[in-house]
Amino acid sequence: MPAYDFKKIEKKWQQYWEKHKTYGASNDAIKPKFYGLVEFPYPSGEGLHVGHPRSYTALDVICRKKRMEGFNVLLPMGWDAFGLPAEQYAVKTGTHPAVITKKNIATFKRQLQALGMGFDWSREVDTTDSEYYRWTQWIFLQLFKQGLAYKATAAINWCLSCKIGLANEEVVNGACERCGGPVEKRDKEQWMLRITQYADRLIDDLHYLDYIEPVKVQQRNWIGRSEGARIKFPLPDITEPEFGGDHFQNFLEVFTTRPDTIFGATYMVIAPEHPLITKLASSIKNKVAVKNYVEKARGKSDLERTDLAKEKTGVELKGIRARNPLTDEDIPIWVADYVLPHYGTGAIMAVPAHDSRDYAFAKKYKLPMKIVTCPHYPSPTCPVLKDAYEGDGHNIESDFLNGLPTSEAKQKIIAWLEEQGVGSREVQYKLRDWVFSRQRYWGEPIPMVHCEKCKDKSKYGDGWMPLPEDALPLKLPEIKKYEVADTGESPLSKIPAWVKTTCPECGGAAKRETDTMPNWAGSSWYFLRYAAPHDTKFFSHTEWQKEEIQPDDLDKRLFALLKCIKTLFSAHDIPFWIAGSLMMNGLNRKLWRHMHDIDMFVRGSDWERILEFLRADGFIIHEEHNGWNRVEKDGCQVEICPATPLEGELYTHLRHGQEQVLHRYDLELAERGWLWGVPFRTISPTYMLRFYRFLRDKFPKTRDKEADRQKMEFLEAYLANPLNYWMPVTWYNGGMEHTTLHVLYSRFWNKFLFDIGAAPTSEPYEKRTSHGMILAKGGEKMSKSKGNVVNPDDIVAAHGADVFRAYEMFMGPFDQAAEWNPRGLIGVSRFLQKVWGIGLSLRGATPRGDEAIPRGKGDVRNLTRLLHQTIRKVTEDIESMHFNTAISALMQCSNEMQKAEGVTAEQFKIFLQLLSPFAPHMAEELWSTIGEKGSITHAAWPVFDPELAREEKIELVIQVNGKVRDKIMMPADISVEDARRTALASEKVQKWLAGKEPADVIVVQGRLVNVVIT
């Protein structure tokens, strides 16, 4: 038996795939799409890390399965190639960043191809390619034109060692996320993106996305929406003319989430940066003390300011008091750095009895406390105060709020404040605008020019002029020195030829922007580019803007499209229906509401009502039956699975015979003219339209030719844009660390692009999952400095790509961190060797040989049963990302095949199909060895047959008081009564009973009997 020569065989198939474009995704297929996405890597000098392939293999496995299930799969790859390391390397060596980047990309690509990843390399993108960043710049221009990009002087986070301004998201515990170095605040003119304008939608739309819960929670917390009130506290002492003289116009405004505790506000606190301090300097009696404190606080870095949090400090503003509008008491105002300048109004009303921070501060400075929320109402056990009580309760000592529970008190006080004109309901966010400038060379140039002359004339104001779109791409100039000036200016600022330019508006002399974009820019829209990587028109497709459809959100757009399609279908008398329960998921739930003006959507109980709406609307509806949707007409019967974790089963289930897949089945039915179904969630509008085009010739009758022609014009334009087919991404896997950065940023950009009609959906990713990190032995992170990095090349050289892939999937639960353990590779290696041996022994078996039993003679029924159980297990496990148990099921299967007296070629083929997503090279080789032609990639995924998987015998477990005492082999369909009788007759049970009658006997059918003895 020839040993498995993985070097030769893996190379052979990699070449085959490349030559036959096996993983190329077609933009025109009449097939449902599946768009799998993994985060494209930054091509670092270190080459591929073993962590990268964990995510890549996972989605490759999923995509391979989807292909076999009949989906048109897109799994692309590209390079997020702008970034600091290449630039730092350039500073050190003088090599142009583009040179080293190109070299690194080549290494990454070679490594990925050696792993047998089924990427569509024809769609490779590179963010540093000017034909790519042309569109990054285009997006920036659109953001600017919509008022979402603006220049502002802001205290930004400046990393001293990287010499770069950082976004808030990039500062970790007051230190630079990248280098860990200290970060200080610097005032600098920066480009900012108004992501805060999308805060509500970024939170609200999470609701209908299929993201893993931790991602949703982190994004919600990061955006940090809190609802409360803005309240004005009058400053009765202030009578300065510039404040109007009338003391009721002078006030200190605060934001609070607990307006109900306002009767307990005994003092106020403002941040050291609060403008009141300078404005009212003349009224402050202890100016020196206040000034000293403010200066000291401002000098602290974020790190110090939060680190020193243990002991709160502050100074009272003597000479100014605020009046609590509810108690009419005058209360002191303090300056303290525990109040943040950028959140809310930079000032708070302090309620020491009900806020732990205020409590700590009040205790230290002996300020009064007043309890106004009582948890034990009406029994007055409250006045003992060991700590702030922050929970809910009933109001006491609060005048007209007395006796009200917290939630009602909140509503009542806000209403009162609004009535009196001293406050209003207010929503606050933690999220800040995105600092978008970097004073760096190796990034996308910001396509803006500053013109003094146009300062006042321009519609944009302040003199910043956008370049015209036909001036894009604005390419990076060649430079000699990559160092950042100590002033913090970008290297581009030192090139006069770059800086000096002309104004696109007036043609006069102007200055070019010298900052570049952060490396988050290119990755914020790359998933769109994969749909049409070489399209020179790309975002300029404007079919949505032309139609009468005035989209303001995704659902209305889809609805409009759907109506359009429906009209066409009915004009041709083609019955049209939508699989209802498929629409109940995610995106489509909202769509449903728009279609029927249902305000509340209730799953299940509302079902019949919804069906009525649809029937009235001319849809032909199926019934839901045991979770499967059944349609009957003319004696023909179709079942459609509602959206389940096993969505793919829909396609396998619908297969007619071994070869057919869903879309072919659909065509067949449609040609017979009685039915056409759209499981909406998995089939895009593009798919529907392709069907329409296909069908309209077969149904020549039209009611309104002109309307048909007009609609078709729109629909053809719609079809011509591949974005409409591929978006949104069906399944996106990546690291948790990108949750509040990349994922949030790209959702923001995609929403913006959607709003201007450039992207077809308001959300970029339907589903987001995350993998655990791969750690070095000992549970440490792998790092160059620790010398514990495992290089994928070494593993592939020693064991082959299939072993590497399967091991990464086998090493532990996919969503949890896993330690790299070379011993584990051996187990996987043995497993594949075993499969190879079995495969070779079947060589020459007849391809359709269901009688051939080349490994001896005997009962093949047991193996078939196990195989069908394995089909089910592997199918489910891949879908739920339980790859480790899927592989363990395959191992059990191979162990049994080895022991079995006979294995047929048919049986082994099923096994190979299940194995192929994990070990594609070996599967291909054995597939052809066994006599199959072509690639296993396009073989149909095996169909689980419950009948064949059914066990005939079971081991009936017999318990006494819940403890196992006996096991007896019994037929699987043993009746409850027989099981009971068998159990009681068992010798062991008789012994435990010792002549007594059992108190109870519990029988779990087909499993166990529990005899209860008291």
Add this chain to the structure above:
RNA sequence: GGGCAGGUGGUGGAAUGGUAUACACGUCAGUCUUAGGAACUGAUGCCGCAAGGCGUGUGGGUUCGACUCCCACCCUGCCCACCA
């Protein structure tokens, strides 16, 4: 301090409220081999000669039956952290 995830053999880890430890590593024994290795077969939670007992971080609870559900606590990891 808050949120989330997790705690099971010597190790990585399996278990719709129903046989705890599947699968794999390691270890031990055997077969084959000049030898080493590989491969194959079998054994392998702990205590006990056995009958049996004890076992899923700790302590309670619900249940005929709990790794699984509920309550309290301890520990580990990740994320956030003076956000009013």
